[in-house]
Amino acid sequence: MTSPVELAPADCTYLHLDTARSPMHWAMVLELAPGPRLHLDEVRARVRERVRLYDLFRLGVRNGRWRRAEAVLAERVDIDKHVTGAEYRDDADLHRQLAARHETALPRPEPLWHITLFTPAGTGVQYVLLRVHHALSDGIAGAAFAALLADGGPEQLTEFERFATTPRYRIPSIDPEVLKESKAAFEDQWKAGRSGRDWPELTRSGRREVALTSASTRDLRRAARNHGASVHEFLLAAIGRTLSLAPPRDTSSELLRVTLPVTHDQGFRHTGNAVLVSLVNLLGAEPALDRQLERARAELAFVAAKRPELSLAATDDAPKIPWPVHRAIANASMRRMSPDIHIGINPGFSQVRAVLGTPIAALTPISPLVGYSFSVTGLILGGRTSFGIVTDPAALADGYAATFAGNFDRVLREAAEREGAHP
Known part of the structure; x- marks a missing residue:
């Protein structure tokens, strides 16, 4: 090698x-x-x-x-x-x-x-x-x-x-004033999510459960339109509603601290990693979709305006420190952040839809559990949007991935069937 x-x-x-x-x-x-x-x-x-x-x-x-x-x-x-x-x-x-x-x-x-x-x-x-x-x-x-x-x-x-062939993605130094505002915004989000949370933490069991589900992209757009929302806002709200209606172990967490991936490469032309992590706080005990939408819309607007994800960017000008020290700092930062769940909503790019002559009926992403015990990752690709759910069953109880998937399907169906007042 x-x-x-x-x-x-x-x-x-x-x-x-x-x-x-x-x-x-x-x-x-x-x-x-x-x-x-x-x-x-x-x-x-x-x-x-x-x-x-x-x-x-x-x-x-x-x-x-x-x-x-x-x-x-x-x-x-x-x-x-x-x-x-x-x-x-x-x-x-x-x-x-x-x-x-x-x-x-x-x-x-x-x-x-x-x-x-x-x-x-x-x-x-x-x-x-x-x-x-x-x-x-x-x-x-x-x-x-x-x-x-x-x-x-x-x-x-x-x-x-x-x-595959572009240089590996690197984040240059960030303007000090921009970074200062980003760090303040991230700290505000962290403090806002410090109380009212009772979500089970990721355990050291190493166990995982996986569930897959999907929905018509057209239905999702109609459901979002019915509620006067973007698809991104709608999906965050629908996930918040699902977790509120059927929480794990009958917990009642007022807030859910969510890691939300944000790409630093708006041109989508990179090799390696260009994803940064932002924090949003969703409602964890609110079954009303409209209330969930209000919160999701406000959180996304805050992220767009303040860019809290830049505060944790691994920039090229970061101090060179020994590898074990850097590892310890990274893990301490994750423990301090203490996220509850992860939600990723990703665009799909591929126009090639077959393997050895067999069409691909669905593509579903699955994410690792990075400090959180629950993850749902969506992929919007053509007429179908898929969702991969990953849980730590030692934290959330056996079978919760499938339970969430079933309830999430119902929430999406109900929202798509509603006749909205919004044009």
């Missing part, structure tokens, strides 16, 4: 936060349309053909916990190890297997991604699970990894290049 690049500070953040019980990889679940089943050998052959397209696919990390991380390029990728197959009995079994893999760290210093082809034991459709360490890529730049599988010739595959 050789050393190709120096990881950017934002990339290293996810190495600092990574532990054996809380691995920092995100995942994408591809649901394949009904039809002839793919064979594992076919998938491996496609990946073997594509893995040399970009250095990103051969990028791994040596060390990175208590010893300084070193980016390394594999001379050869063992495709049989990186692309594996599994059988599932039903949806519940599939979700259990997805959760088991979400709990399992990707081995170092091998390239930090893995693909699993899930095939039903009886009737049903196939799924592909792609896992990628967050140090390699955030969810937006993660579109590059679609090139490992997606159908298309060189011309079609060029759409992925901007996420």
Whole structure:
């Protein structure tokens, strides 16, 4: 293995936060349309053909916990190890297997991604699970990894290049006055969410549960329009309402401290990580959607105006300190932030919608639990918006991921069916 690049500070953040019980990889679940089943050998052959397209696919990390991380390029990728197959009995079994893999760290210093082809034991459709360490890529730049599988010739595959070949994203120094205002805004948000919270904390169990659901993008837009809201405002409010109607362990948390990802790259043309974290405080015991919308709208307006996410930006001019010290500081900062939940609403980019001739019926993102015990991540891609739910069952109780998914479906349906007064 050789050393190709120096990881950017934002990339290293996810190495600092990574532990054996809380691995920092995100995942994408591809649901394949009904039809002839793919064979594992076919998938491996496609990946073997594509893995040399970009250095990103051969990028791994040596060390990175208590010893300084070193980016390394594999001379050869063992495709049989990186692309594996599994059988599932039903949806519940599939979700259990997805959760088991979400709990399992990707081995170092091998390239930090893995693909699993899930095939039903009886009737049903196939799924592909792609896992990628967050140090390699955030969810937006993660579109590059679609090139490992997606159908298309060189011309079609060029759409992925901007996420694989640009320099790793770096955040320059921030104007002192802007940073001062950002830090004050972040502190205001943190203080506002300090009381009235009773959400169960992430445990050290290392256990995860996963649930998947989706909705028509057209229905979501209609529901948002019915309530005079943007889709982003509406989804935050709908999640707040769902958690209020069916909280875990019958808790009643007045407020929910939420980490909300905000990209620093408005051009969406980066490799690596350009995501920053903002804090918003949603209502945790408010079943009225309109009240939830008022709060979501105000919180998003505050974030847009004050940009609190800049206060924690891993900039290129940050002081150079020993790796173990930096890791300790990163983890102490996360403990101090003490978020309850994570909500990500992401745009989709790919126009390639098939793998080895089989159409992709749905793409669902799954996020790691970074200091919080509950995460819901949405992907708006064409006519379908998908949601990946991840929970710590030791904190929220067994089965809560599926419970939330069912209640969330109902909340979205009810909102879409309402005849709004807004034009």
